[in-house]
Amino acid sequence: MKLSYVYILKCSDDSYYTGVTSNLNQRLFQHSSGFYKDCYTYKRRPVELVFKCEFTNITIAIDTEKQIKKWSRAKKEALINNDYDALPNLAKKSF
Template identity: 70%
Template sequence: MKIYFVYILECSDKTYYTGFTSNLTGRLFEHNSGKNLDSYTFSRRPLHLAYYSEFTNVELAIDTEKQIKKWSKAKKEALINGDYDALPNLAKKKFN
């Protein structure tokens, strides 16, 4: 059974990068080594693995990555910190 990972990196500028891979160790090495000069993470190294989740269903992993990429920084931080109760409230739009 193949395992897939959705991960969140904390960049040196305190932003987050969300990605998907089937080789987490190799992908982290690529990010930190600066393999791709045009990548979001290249100028934001060093990077820290802040969160990851494992999946056996590739479609679910890809859908989860796309969903997390749309989240606010606060919602990503709640996920990273394991504050799952806060996630629904952070998803609600605030109207004045």
């Protein structure tokens, strides 16, 4: 069974980058070394892994990555800090 990972990196400019991969160690090396010059993290190094989650289904991993990318900074930080109880309230919009 091949695992896939959704991960969040904290960049040197205090922004977050969310990605998905089937080889987390290799992908982290690529981000850290600036392997891809067009990557979001290239000019925001060094980066720090602040969250990872394993999946056995790549489709679910990709869907989860897309979902997290749409989240607010506060909601991503709740996820990073394992504050799962806060996630539903952070999803609500104030009108």
